[in-house]
Amino acid sequence: MRVQVPFLRVGSIEVPPPAYQSEGAVGLDLCAAVAEAVTLDPGERKLIPTGYAVALPDGHEGQVRPRSGLALRHGVTVLNTPGTIDPDYRGEIKVVLINLGAAPFTVRRGDRIAQLVICPVALADVVLVDELTPTARGAGGYGSTGVRKEP
Known part of the structure; x- marks a missing residue:
């Protein structure tokens, strides 16, 4: 799949384009x-700005996810995980980072701060109904499938 990724010239701030490592x-x-x-x-x-935009094909989304190494070593993660980039958005990709660690964390130009995963999506045709089709689970919510039943 081809994905257009223009660099948005922000002064003289040049960073590597999004890339698989x-x-x-x-x-x-x-x-x-x-x-x-x-x-x-x-x-x-x-x-945190990335300097790039992306043109995703219809039927796809971009998911902005944390980098595991930043989370493990520094407690730094993406706050709205996963952040969604819609296929009709053409603005700069920006990442909301949060420091959940115990020490200050410094982000420098060119640091790898997040990752972008491009995924196909299905769009729903919402149909209003009076009631849902029943299932064995029903409305059982949080933890309901892991409850141990005594004999």
């Missing part, structure tokens, strides 16, 4: 396009 990777790494280093204190969140 290995042959089997499914997430395109997104880099920070910040003019100056940005520090996130513990508990702080900030919107």
